[in-house]
Amino acid sequence: MGAKTLYDKLWDEHVVRVDDNGTALLYIDRQLVHEVTSPQAFEGLRLAGRQPWRTSANLAVPDHNVPTTDRERSAGITDPVARIQVAALGTNCATFGITEFGMGDHRQGIVHVIGPEQGFTLPGSTVVCGDSHTSTHGAFGALAFGIGTSEVEHVLATQCLIQRPSRTMLIRVNGALGPGVTAKDIVLAIIGEIGTAGGTGYVIEFGGDAIRALSMEGRMTVCNMTIEAGARAGLIAVDEKTIEYMRGRPYAPTGELFERAAAHWRSLVSDEGATFDRVVDLDAANIQPQVTWGTSPEMVLPIDGRVPDPDAESDPVKAGGIRRALDYMGLTAGMPITDIRPDKVFIGSCTNSRIEDLRAAAEVARGRKVSDHIKLALVVPGSGLVKEQAEAEGLDKIFTAAGFEWREPGCSMCLAMNADRLEPGERCASTSNRNFEGRQGQGGRTHLVSPIMAVAAAVAGHFVDVRAL
């Protein structure tokens, strides 16, 4: 047996059978379900008279269009179409016997926050969800990827997926990050380096000292945005941090079984000498706090950068892309990033709404005030449990004293399916993961940043290097 990558190990461990044409039937250990991409899958089951293969493999939660204000939560969702969808999830889960953390459950939250938080995401497992940011769970050495609704139905009915092996890429972030530089900056810098299609067809493993030094929360942030590099999944090898994180989680094994599991989990690393189809090396010391300026996550610059000039780009398709982005974003070529003034600030989403994100953000917000130029600054915790923890630590008080609103958990302004959104032309400093046109509301302009950079922008009224605050 030759040396194997982590991906090879996960793949091999889950192959049920291989077809003559090279496709494999892959066993799926865990499926997370949310309200937007599941109704048609349940309907398909019903029409075909099928039952879920293993109900306990699924965990459901509404997150995408739940309201984040107390009032609307207790009174019921105002938007009738969203209300029907959230209700449909409840009915479907009840009918098919699937556990759901409903809107009134204190464990409710963003699907990619609650999976790990509950220990439902296990190292070495295969995890799927009808959501592209399922890549988040790769932080645990789990093979995790987003799927479409037909595949959600396929997994419900068969506990398997038809898959082909991916190519493998290793991205090593060597050395140590400077102060004020976070996991978010690492992943934005990576996307800036390899491009939004750079990972297409690959599963990316992240390694190197800077990745090893990250907490589990930071690793989740990195894996979360792997999809923004076009990759099928992101992976980080298991180490003692992974195992410690798992201990005591509701769906994690206990006692002797935990130790047995942990012994297996420790083997979930790429072997010495395993070969990857592509290797990319980055020096952590060169990574600065990042801000996206355009309408694709690869349109990203360090905070001391200047908005690019399309006339300086030789590739006409790229120049056209820059021109269109500048026009949509309302920016002029050559202007410093620090001259860009957001109207709103959003701290939240499955990328950056975990307790560590909120602690770091609160640290910067402590004793400061949101600038008068900012119309709205929101902090939306990733789950009910994150919210409780943050409140126990008094973080909510720090945020509200600084002028931020403190909300109930959900996807919120990450994709504006609920009432939290940008108005046309409004500009937002956002800790989410996508800056596509209209993502945060039609005509809205999104700049992706880390939580501490978002607070810095809120306080200064324009983007600013958090290290200089």
Next chain:
Amino acid sequence: MEPFKNFTGVVAPLDRANVDTDAIIPKQFLKSIKRTGFGPYLFDELRYLDHGEPEMDCTDRPLNPTFVLNDPRYGKAEILLARENFGCGSSREHAPWALADFGFRVILAPSFADIFFNNCFKNGILPIVLDAKIVDALFEQATGGSPLRIAVDLPAQTLTLDDGTCIPFTVEAGSKHCLIEGLDDIGLTLKHVDAIRAYEERRRSEAPWVFIGA
């Protein structure tokens, strides 16, 4: 699923890179719990000048005159010609549902995002990856005076242009088979119930912690 039949269709050129699934079908339409009826809202924000909402009647909405599908030449197009990284972003299958509902059966691009690419096959759409130079040439021809028509032959894996030029393409054998036969993946997989059971049994003894379920 309907079997995929050979056909000759008009090519609509959509000349922008990184078209994401939210541009294909904006998020407000994701609140539907059905699979059908998304066609009128395909590319909603690019196609109309007003803001679209679910269940809106689109017949009287103001059209964006510069958007390709509003050009009468391309209104009945069945082949979409796109740029790199088409279908990136969210995994929503509503994107291929909307494309299919509009009438698209083939998408040509230099590259596709993975999840979208997979989702197409599940909905009777054939996504074809072509060399960037060929795509450039097709854009040139498709934007000329009269629209470009292409004959698609899936069994033979060829595209034939009006002028007789023949472009071969590749497609994964399993996906091709399912498209041509109109097969449902779940039915196919359930033929292997015994293999799945046997695997599950083994996994249960080797990794029992995976079966502590919700």
